[in-house]
Amino acid sequence: MTVPPDLEHGAFSDHPPWVLDRPDDLAWRRGLDLVREVRRRQVPKLVEPGRRPPLGRLLRVLRHLGLALGLWAARERPRGGERSRLGISRRLRVAAERLGPTYIKLGQIISSGEGIFPAELVDEFKKCRDRVPAEPFDVVRRVVEEDLGARLEDVFASFDRSPIAAASIAQVHGAVLHSGEAVVVKVQRPSVGRLVHDDLRVMAWVAPFLVGRIPIASLANPPALVELFAETINEELDFRLEAENMLDVAWSLAALGQRGYVIPRPHPALVTRRVLVMERLDGFAFDDVAGMVEAGVDTYGIVRTGMIAFLEGAMMHGVFHGDLHGGNLRVLPDGRTALLDFGITGRLEERRRLAFLRLLMGATMNDVAGQLAALRDLG
Structure with a gap:
């Protein structure tokens, strides 16, 4: 069997629908560094403190958020403890679903934040995944x-x-x-870009008022969370950047010799700001353990390979898939794992990459001072 030439520099499938052996010639890649930089420069203006948000959108957000907090304060908060935390989590999730794409996306990010956000909030927002009505x-x-x-x-x-x-x-x-x-x-989705920008301005205006007012916000810094979310979602609005993320992660995995993961190839020509055509990779859902075991797939090896690939990608190249959950993984019949959805891709510049290395080294050596210094440099 002839080996596809792009496997030399990318963790792709062995049976390609097309070959990406000359990535520098892809028309949709031209000027992407500038596109990414422009997206990043938009964020401070979008989350500028005190900037008046669109009134209509603000009133809608305040109505749903106020209803959620009001019902929680009247019904679950007096009971305290777990009942209170479950109540506020459920009501915030319902409010997010009613407010639309931006808030659902924020909920999906929270659902991946185990260990960062309260368990009740994480579990509740997991229900946001893949429950959005489709466009006609x-x-x-x-x-x-x-x-x-x-x-x-x-x-x-x-x-x-x-x-x-x-x-x-x-x-x-x-x-x-x-x-x-x-x-x-x-x-x-059409018009989602304008809606996201309007919602970010509303979030930036509302966030300071949430500090210390609800038990969820007391465990985090809402304004900082909004800024981080803005950086993430603003880049997601250009699918050319996502296609570039796919190539970068594929190259990183190949350079590290991590062939246990497979990245779908973006199409050489059919990639635009709002449309991304890519190779189709079918396999077992990540939670279909019974199906994988029956097919002879080494499930322990999949988890081990995933952890190594994530850590090595972040430590050595500063690039890694930033939204690893079961919905973005498919296990191929040969036991390799297909990574899907590269809208959220972590990128660490040199200073932060080295800080991440120091953080891991400090953890293995029980060096608390070193870990704190590394966390400071990570920002």
């Missing part, structure tokens, strides 16, 4: 045709009308190209 197919068609500059039927031989998954920023459809390759098409 005519809306999906319009976004795809506007961004690709061609009729849907001229690009795809078939395109599934029902999505594989619908999330806060985008939804994913299965499709087949005219050349016969099975692909996955990620399509951004």
